[in-house]
Amino acid sequence: MAEIIAIASDHAAFDLKATLAAWLRDEGHQILDLGPDDTASVDYPDYGYRIAEAIAAGEAVKGIALCGSGIGISIAVNRHPAARCALVNEVLSAKLSREHNDANVIALGARLIGIEQAKACIAAFLSTPFGGARHARRVDKLSHPRFHKEPA
Amino acid sequence: MAEIIAIASDHAAFDLKATLAAWLRDEGHQILDLGPDDTASVDYPDYGYRIAEAIAAGEAVKGIALCGSGIGISIAVNRHPAARCALVNEVLSAKLSREHNDANVIALGARLIGIEQAKACIAAFLSTPFGGARHARRVDKLSHPRFHKEPA
Numbered sequence: 001m002a003e004i005i006a007i008a009s010d011h012a013a014f015d016l017k018a019t020l021a022a023w024l025r026d027e028g029h030q031i032l033d034l035g036p037d038d039t040a041s042v043d044y045p046d047y048g049y050r051i052a053e054a055i056a057a058g059e060a061v062k063g064i065a066l067c068g069s070g071i072g073i074s075i076a077v078n079r080h081p082a083a084r085c086a087l088v089n090e091v092l093s094a095k096l097s098r099e100h101n102d103a104n105v106i107a108l109g110a111r112l113i114g115i116e117q118a119k120a121c122i123a124a125f126l127s128t129p130f131g132g133a134r135h136a137r138r139v140d141k142l143s144h145p146r147f148h149k150e151p152a
Numbered sequence: 153m154a155e156i157i158a159i160a161s162d163h164a165a166f167d168l169k170a171t172l173a174a175w176l177r178d179e180g181h182q183i184l185d186l187g188p189d190d191t192a193s194v195d196y197p198d199y200g201y202r203i204a205e206a207i208a209a210g211e212a213v214k215g216i217a218l219c220g221s222g223i224g225i226s227i228a229v230n231r232h233p234a235a236r237c238a239l240v241n242e243v244l245s246a247k248l249s250r251e252h253n254d255a256n257v258i259a260l261g262a263r264l265i266g267i268e269q270a271k272a273c274i275a276a277f278l279s280t281p282f283g284g285a286r287h288a289r290r291v292d293k294l295s296h297p298r299f300h301k302e303p304a
Contacts, residue, residue: 044290069253072252074230075255078227079230079231080299087226087238093223137195142197145197148300
């Protein structure tokens with residue numbers, strides 16, 4: 001079964017979401033579009049949380065989180081210990097986020113990144129394996145922050 | 153009373169931490185150095201959590217989080233709903249993180265950013281006020297993620 005990739009944005013990144021979703025489908029990926037469905041103003045945390053919850057529920061294996069700068073939605077996604085979201089704007093960081101951090105969500109800033117750079121970052125994110133070894137202990141600590149209690 | 157700025161890193165960013173802490177003290181800032189104290193290998197989540205906990209406890213108002221790429225420690229800091237950590241590598245994002253997201257922690261990648269760019273990002277982060285208005289509702293949602301339970 002192909003990996004399902006969740007994608008969500010705010011209004012500022014709606015057009016980028018549509019462009020990237022169409023491109024990824026053309027590339028043969030299965031996409032779970034978590035909204036929004038139009039350019040009406042929304043709050044980025046709601047859509048970041050949707051991505052994190054889809055990953056926590058196993059409905060998607062990876063995610064793409066988009067807002068104007070990428071900052072707000074990356075904070076929202078990372079509230080959930082099942083998500084490891086890397087905000088990047090160049091390919092080396094996208095690659096390192098997989099090798100070192102086993103990132104399962106990539107965040108991009110629609111108003112700051114060009115479309116070819118965005119695609120190249122996503123391609124690196126989707127194709128780079130986790131490095132394991134010493135990185136695994138650190139990633140495990142991200143999954144169990146000491147101040148977080150699981151919902152009952 | 154001057155704002156206290158917490159700073160922490162992993163081993164890869166230890167030298168950058170020392171350089172930035174000295175510079176900020178020269179600039180008149182009060183710095184809370186949360187470690188590490190040498191270049192021995194450590195796990196970045198431990199130091200990201202220290203920054204988040206210092207902010208949650210009111211021991212610092214802002215924070216600077218440093219690791220090799222900035223990715224891992226930014227994920228760790230953002231596990232805590234009291235922290236809003238922006239991973240940036242240029243000044244516009246540092247400025248937007250304050251205006252739109254009321255970011256209280258800035259993350260930088262020691263192996264990816266040059267020292268003058270790092271200083272310029274921190275200067276923008278420290279001097280830019282939050283924009284409030286429509287951004288306030290979104291920031292409030294970051295403080296109360298629906299899947300997070302406060303520790304008992």
